[in-house]
Amino acid sequence: MPQNGLGLTPRLRYLAARARRIDVGSVVERAKEASEQHGKWTPAIVADMLWQAGFRNVGFQDYIDFDFAILNRDERATYMTHPVSNQLSQRYDDPAFRHLFHDKVAFDRVFSDYLKREWMVVEAGNADEVRAFTERQGTVVTKEPVGQAGTGVHRYHAADVDDWDAFHRGLLQRGEILIEEVIVQHEDLAAVCPGTVNTTRVTAFFDGEQTHILAMAQKFGRGAVSDQMTFGGFYTMLDENGHAMGAGYDSHANVHELHPDSGFRIADFQLPMVDEVKTFVDQVARVVPQVQYVGWDIVVTPEGPVLVEGNWGAGVYENKPSVTGIRTGNKPRYRQAIGF
Structure with missing residues (x-):
């Protein structure tokens, strides 16, 4: 089990970046949300959110999502948070391979054996191949190579396409160059x-x-x-x-x-x-x-x-206490495996 910790320098760098980007209005709005939900005093929640962010590596949205307003110190310590997760990613995910x-597209090429479905790349001049693939599948999913939270993902039905050259051209123009078979x-x-x-x-x-x-x-x-x-x-x-x-x-x-x-x-x-x-x-x-x-x-x-x-x-x-009644999270499992 590694025992490397996360290091002070990356943490300070992260906190400095967060301080430069802080949106006080957003913090107050989140605090009001927690106040209404849990019956707590808004100014106290604002102060607590800022303390947790500055000294406990707790993101503002983490504080809301994981009901920190109703948890005690020991319970909060069991929760994994986005700032800590970010530090783990920076430390343990080699930049040369990210x-x-x-x-x-690169991901599908490297992990092709584990996708267990057909896929292809849209390129100039392969409109016929795109048509054959889409008609064979009936319905396909297209993806932009770089996106997050589901952005850049689209679904098309072959029966809805009248002009395959235009369809192909549109995919290229919008950057939807990865086409995949729909998972059953x-x-x-x-x-x-x-x-x-x-x-x-x-x-x-x-x-x-x-x-x-x-x-x-x-x-x-x-x-x-x-x-x-x-x-x-x-x-x-x-x-x-x-x-x-x-x-x-x-x-x-x-x-x-x-x-x-x-x-x-x-x-x-x-x-x-x-x-x-x-x-x-x-x-x-x-x-x-x-x-x-x-x-x-x-x-x-x-x-x-x-x-x-x-x-x-x-x-x-992570677990949400007000929904599940469970007041602990997964951080001990992270600590045991990674050793930070």
Whole structure:
């Protein structure tokens, strides 16, 4: 187990950057949100948010999302936060290899064996190939090489295309140069939201010998091409056996006991093939061992897990106490695996 810590210099650099970008108005608005939800005095929350950000590595949105206003010091210490996650990414994800995760075309090339679906790249002069691929698939997903939170992802149906040269030209002009076969998800995922491919975020750390699973979250969409929050999606944390820890929630104060469209009770969700998912994560974590700390997006299909993407900036998914009643997070697991 590594015992390297995170180092003071990166932390100070991060805090300095945060101080230069601080939006006091945004902090106050978040504090008012927490005040209304938890019955706390707004000025006290503002002061606490600033203290936590400056001395405890807690992002302002972390403070709101993870209900820090109702947690004591020991409980707060169990939560992974975005500033700490960012420091881990900077330390353990080699800059020389990050582009393989940042660029979706490069990612598909490197991890092609684990995608388990067809894909192609749009180039000048290959309109016929694009047409053949799209007509064979019926429906395809296109992606811009660089994007985050689901931006740059689109879905097209071959039956809707009248002019294939114009379709090809439009893809090039908009930068949607990666085309992929649509994933067919497991029926247990489709039972919650059939219109969106619902991904499982598995945050993991590869120490050079062993892959440690740090946290698992199940994301659910609302019928759009992506299950990200920008498309109305939400998530629930999963326990080590792949069972939902409670209702679903997002960063916009929305809580979903039931899926708004299907009526599925989120707390009843069980990730299928969870052992296969863990084995799969261990396999993909070894492909680029120089990038050790990754948030893997995976979909379980009837045949097993497939890879959607890997995020070298893993981000943070955590338990929300006001929703689940559980007042602890995943940071002890991170500490045990990484040693910071």
